[in-house]
Amino acid sequence: MQFMQTLATLEEEEERVASKPSDAIAGVVTCMKPVSESVLRATRACDALAGFGSALRGSKTLHHRSYQTQAISMFWSHSWHGSAWRKWITLLLFYNGQAATAIACIGSAVASVLFAFGFLPVLSGPDNFTEHVSQDMWQSFWAASVGMILYLSVLVFWRPSGSIFLDMICINQMNTCSKGQGLLSIGAFLKSSQSMLVLWDATYSDRLWTMFEIAGFLKSRREGERPRIVLRPTMLGPCYLVQTLTLFLLLTVIGNISIHVSGDGQRAVWTLYLVVCFGVLYINAASFRIYFRSVSDSLDRLACWSLADVHCFCCSDGHRQNPGLCDREIVLKCICTWFGSVEEFEKRVRTELFDTFTYEQSRQPFTYGQVAIALVPFFWSALDRASVWARFAADLDPWSVASPEVVASREVLRGVGLWLGACPVGFLVQCRLACCLQRKCRWSICEHLLNSLPVFATGFAFSVHFFLEQLLFYHPILEYDGHGHLPGTILLTATVLPLAWLLYRYVGAGPTVRARTVNRDMIV
Secondary structure, eight states: OHHHHHHHHHHHHHHHHHTSHHHHHHHHHHTTOOSSTTTOEEEEHHHHHHHHHTTTTTOSOOGGGEEEOSOEEEEEEEOTTSOHHHHHHHHHHHHHHHHHHHHHHHHHHHHHHHHHTTOSOOSBSTTSTTTTSOGGGOBOOHHHHHHHHHHHHHHHHOOOOOEEEOHHHHSOSSOHHHHHHHHHTHHHHHHHEEEEEEEEOTTGGGBHHHHHHHHHHHHHSOTTOOOOEEEEETTHHHHHHHHHHHHHIIIIIHHHHHTTOOTHHHHHHHHHHHHHHHHHHHHHHHHHHHHHHHHHHHHHHHHTOOGGGSBOHHHHTTTOSSTTOOHHHHHHHHHHHHHSSHHHHHHHIIIIIHHHHHHHHHHSTTOHHHHHHHTTHHHHHHHHHHHHHHHHHHHHOTTOOSOHHHHHHHHHHHHHHIIIIIHHHHHHHHHHHHHHTOSOOSSHHHHHHHHHHHHHHHHHHHHHHHHHHHHHHTOTTTOOGGGTTHHHHHHHHHHHHHHHHHHHHHTOSSOOOOOSSOOGGGBO
């Protein structure tokens, strides 16, 4: 009799546990099917970026920008505790960077040609109020100005059409019932997504929901399917954009000021030029050291990662918003269903995910293409110099027998060599050294020294490039005035371009891969 009562009590307890809301919620989430067909929604990337990133700042009135769908191109995974403006800039460069660079270069080239043929007025030269400017300092700023205006305009206002998932838009935040249905269908959103974009910051691996999204995305892939994970550190997006703006400032604005002063004033301007250049490179070096340090810390946490250590908003909030429900409890149940046990999932995070993120952190944030986009003002400046030589070659160098076309071609090639060769190599040197010197010092003077060393190394790399350029310009075999130094420029450009590509391909600007066995099948 007592045995029967005990058995009945156990059955009642099992029914009570099974009837807990968290069990029902976990059951719906793990099946990876939407609560209803109308719940599965996506939005266009342009709509998610509109309003200067209002969706990333937590605006809850944007559900009307979403639409019903069956497939999603990319799932945006990010921590809401990270910087919203950094995410926005990183996403702008990710989606619009290539289009902005291409359109800006085309517009810059058109402006350069128009100036060369006299269709655009002279801004600094013989045809306006700057008659006092010496002939060797006549300049054009049309290409650089048009290029920068087009670059920023396209970067901010270009409308990429790819479908994405962003919870603040695709899940109705104003209707409690619809929001609940959207959260219950998070597994369906993950399963319907073809790829995942991870907006990485220092808080990413410490948040329960971001790691749950990674787990769900990996689980949702069919057997043998390669999970496509794209990683973009949000710290580097602003660094790239600031570098582009600063290059434009240095090459165009300060250059324009310098031709209107003389003597001590010009020396002061060039001193300002060097100070600004050093300051920006210093800030970049400091930012890269912080980034590499955060990567090392994040990977160290992943190497010994445990679900017990991650943070959950509802637990931090004391469950005041949703009494009786705990996100951690639901996530644990989902993970146990997907992976068999929490321990098995933690093991996969410490091995597969650790190796994947290690490889991605070393490869994706510092690709040759991304660096080239950040350094494009060098090309615009070269187009300006080429257009000036094409228009005023006889005035600029009356003793030269080289044709304007030859000299203009030389300047374009010099610009290409700087843009796609020497400058990316200098950037790589700075990043590699910043990575090696990432450890934080207790004394501030040592910190300043460590931030300065990559700057000096970058300056040395540029000095070597310009020394080789002058060496080739005046080499007895290559020196002939009728060629306008074009052969030396061709030889140098043909050397630095493959060198830059090989260094980025086989060395890389990011940290050295320290994963034990990189799971390349998980990499795009």
